[in-house]
Amino acid sequence: MIEDPHKHWLYRRSSLPWLWGILIAILVISVVPEFFIQHYTYFEDQGTTIEASFGFHAWYGFFTCAAMVVGAKILGVFLKRKDNYYDD
Amino acid sequence: MTETGMISQLLSGWSPGFPPGLILMVAGLLMPVFPGLSRKIVVFAAPVLTLLTVWAVGTDNNVALAFLDYTLNPVSGNGYGLVFATIFSIMAFVGGLYAINQARLIELSAGYVYAGAAIGVTFSGDLLSLFVFWEIMALGSTLVIWSAGTEKAWAASFRYLLIHLLGGVVLMSGITLRVLETGSIAFSAMQPDSLASVLILIGFLLNAGAPPLSAWIADAYPEASPSGMVFLSAFTTKTAVFTLLIGFPGTEILIYIGLYMVFYGIIYALLENDMRRILAYSIVNQVGFMVCAIGIGTELALAGATAHAFAHIIYKALLIMSAGSVLLMTGKRKCTDVGGLIQTMPYTAFNGIIGALAISAFPFTSGFVTKSLETAAAADQGLMLVWFCLMAASAGVFLHAGIKFPWFVFFQKDSGLRPPESPWNMQAAMWIFSFLCIAIGLFPNWFYQILPFPPDYHAYTASHLVTQFQLLLFAGLAFFVLLPMMKRTLTISLDFDWFYRKFLHIVANEFTLKTGAAGSLFEKQLRNKAEALIKRLYKVHGPYGILARTWPSGGMVLWVSVMLAGIIIFSAIF
Numbered sequence: 243m244i245e246d247p248h249k250h251w252l253y254r255r256s257s258l259p260w261l262w263g264i265l266i267a268i269l270v271i272s273v274v275p276e277f278f279i280q281h282y283t284y285f286e287d288q289g290t291t292i293e294a295s296f297g298f299h300a301w302y303g304f305f306t307c308a309a310m311v312v313g314a315k316i317l318g319v320f321l322k323r324k325d326n327y328y329d330d
Numbered sequence: 331m332t333e334t335g336m337i338s339q340l341l342s343g344w345s346p347g348f349p350p351g352l353i354l355m356v357a358g359l360l361m362p363v364f365p366g367l368s369r370k371i372v373v374f375a376a377p378v379l380t381l382l383t384v385w386a387v388g389t390d391n392n393v394a395l396a397f398l399d400y401t402l403n404p405v406s407g408n409g410y411g412l413v414f415a416t417i418f419s420i421m422a423f424v425g426g427l428y429a430i431n432q433a434r435l436i437e438l439s440a441g442y443v444y445a446g447a448a449i450g451v452t453f454s455g456d457l458l459s460l461f462v463f464w465e466i467m468a469l470g471s472t473l474v475i476w477s478a479g480t481e482k483a484w485a486a487s488f489r490y491l492l493i494h495l496l497g498g499v500v501l502m503s504g505i506t507l508r509v510l511e512t513g514s515i516a517f518s519a520m521q522p523d524s525l526a527s528v529l530i531l532i533g534f535l536l537n538a539g540a541p542p543l544s545a546w547i548a549d550a551y552p553e554a555s556p557s558g559m560v561f562l563s564a565f566t567t568k569t570a571v572f573t574l575l576i577g578f579p580g581t582e583i584l585i586y587i588g589l590y591m592v593f594y595g596i597i598y599a600l601l602e603n604d605m606r607r608i609l610a611y612s613i614v615n616q617v618g619f620m621v622c623a624i625g626i627g628t629e630l631a632l633a634g635a636t637a638h639a640f641a642h643i644i645y646k647a648l649l650i651m652s653a654g655s656v657l658l659m660t661g662k663r664k665c666t667d668v669g670g671l672i673q674t675m676p677y678t679a680f681n682g683i684i685g686a687l688a689i690s691a692f693p694f695t696s697g698f699v700t701k702s703l704e705t706a707a708a709a710d711q712g713l714m715l716v717w718f719c720l721m722a723a724s725a726g727v728f729l730h731a732g733i734k735f736p737w738f739v740f741f742q743k744d745s746g747l748r749p750p751e752s753p754w755n756m757q758a759a760m761w762i763f764s765f766l767c768i769a770i771g772l773f774p775n776w777f778y779q780i781l782p783f784p785p786d787y788h789a790y791t792a793s794h795l796v797t798q799f800q801l802l803l804f805a806g807l808a809f810f811v812l813l814p815m816m817k818r819t820l821t822i823s824l825d826f827d828w829f830y831r832k833f834l835h836i837v838a839n840e841f842t843l844k845t846g847a848a849g850s851l852f853e854k855q856l857r858n859k860a861e862a863l864i865k866r867l868y869k870v871h872g873p874y875g876i877l878a879r880t881w882p883s884g885g886m887v888l889w890v891s892v893m894l895a896g897i898i899i900f901s902a903i904f
Binding site: 249250252253265268269272273275276279280281282284285287288290293297298299300301302303304305306307308310311312313314315317318320321322323324325327328 | 593596597600601603604664670672673709710712714717721722725726728729741743744792793796797798799800801802803804805806807808809810811812815816819820821822823824825831832
């Protein structure tokens with residue numbers, strides 16, 4: 243399929259792999275410093291140092307967000323109504 | 331010496347004996363009198379004069395008015411109030427610039443009165459002055475919503491007013507009880523250990539958007555005009571943060587109320603399709619962080635809440651200005667209707683993205699150096715669960731506001747809309763706030779000096795930078811991976827307002843039906859009685875009634891003779 247050359251580059255299908263590639267490269271770069279940095283521990287006396295473990299903020303950010311999206315989706319089943327619901 | 335101190339000293343020769351907020355309020359009220367250019371001068375001069383007066387008062391307390399048996403202190407400066415009054419003045423100036431050519435006169439006028447009253451609250455040393463300014467804010471903000479001029483705005487402004495009048499009644503009840511109990515009207519730190527202080531706490535929390543009545547924010551604010559919502563986003567909730575900070579620091583329940591608000595904002599914003607309602611929900615989310623920090627109550631936490639409120643007013647206004655520009659130029663608010671606007675509105679998109687990065691606390695923005703004070707305070711106090719929740723919420727902010735707003739408005743699919751950029755004054759307002767977002771982010775130590783107790787906190791450590799980048803970037807990854815689950819639908823989400831918009835409405839209708847039936851039965855009985863009475867009257871007094879009949883002349887002769895006989899007998903006896 244030949245794409246419309248006037249289409250903004252962000253919207254061309256052919257740009258998509260590039261955009262994903264850039265995102266993944268940035269993610270990798272953000273994790274690399276983990277090899278050199280010692281993180282603070284805040285809750286050692288409460289028996290956990292997980293907040294200072296390797297890449298904690300990366301996986302914690304990903305999974306909590308995924309949980310929030312899924313949680314919102316489930317709540318949405320009960321809470322969502324057509325947007326003219328309150329219009330009499 | 332802090333900047334606060336230096337500027338106060340410069341202005342020390344002048345000590346105003348009136349509440350600084352009064353300048354904006356009077357300017358707002360007189361605005362209609364000034365024609366053309368002179369009105370524009372008032373719009374720009376009033377906030378500048380207010381700011382100078384705010385700094386001139388500083389932390390003085392130089393006015394004592396006798397009122398009944400009490401002494402009012404309407405010009406009572408304190409370190410925290412000064413920070414709030416400063417950002418309120420700046421907000422009025424930039425909000426005025428954003429609104430000046432597009433807003434209706436009544437909106438601009440009401441907006442200035444509203445802003446002035448908010449500043450009035452920050453200088454209130456007693457609960458009565460506070461209450462007066464509090465109620466003026468409610469009226470001013472209602473007018474701002476109403477002045478959008480649509481039927482929806484009218485209905486929303488009415489619901490908004492009802493909620494705030496309710497809050498006002500609760501607050502006044504609390505104040506009255508407290509004066510009865512303690513005999514003092516001073517506004518100072520309280521413990522929620524009596525009915526009086528609990529009612530005051532509820533009154534404050536209602537304006538902060540706390541549960542269960544959080545829905546008024548997303549219900550009312552998005553119905554205002556593009557510039558109206560900018561004013562609204564800044565004052566009511568942040569004034570509530572200020573009063574909680576002075577009145578209830580370290581009140582533990584605020585930690586949990588704050589956490590609830592944080593996640594409420596995220597979940598509802600994720601479900602929402604209307605870009606301005608997304609931003610309204612995110613106000614609740616952000617205020618939740620501040621309420622939580624006030625609950626923690628340490629010096630660092632309170633500094634965090636104050637700094638966060640200051641930064642939040644700027645970046646939230648910036649986001650709403652960006653959304654307002656889109657609304658003004660396209661007439662559309664729903665994510666399903668817009669998209670791809672970066673092509674013709676690149677500056678609006680750029681400023682929106684700066685606001686989005688700042689609210690997400692990206693390094694080198696104002697959110698990064700202010701919100702992290704709050705999470706650091708939680709960590710310092712060993713509040714492990716709170717800290718983990720706040721970190722998850724920080725990632726969630728990027729999810730619901732940081733990416734969702736710019737993505738659906740300026741990117742996603744190409745909607746085919748090709749609107750031009752918004753007018754120059756709106757652009758200028760956005761550039762000023764973008765500049766402040768970055769400036770505060772780059773020079774946090776300079777910014778911390780305006781706080782009453784500048785925290786000894788270093789935002790830019792290698793560990794903090796790396797962890798924050800990871801947290802946000804992987805939240806971003808979650809957004810794009812789960813994008814199919816976030817397909818926008820033409821829906822709204824039920825909230826507590828369902829009870830007063832639908833449930834009570836149905837109850838009221840049902841009640842009207844039932845009482846209506848009883849009423850008509852009663853009416854019928856009443857009517858039957860009346861009809862019977864009329865019939866009787868007619869029967870007796872009507873043209874054929876016993877008293878109106880024509881009597882035969884023979885009858886009259888008979889009666890006359892009876893009377894004569896009577897008289898003769900009468901006179902014969904006596």
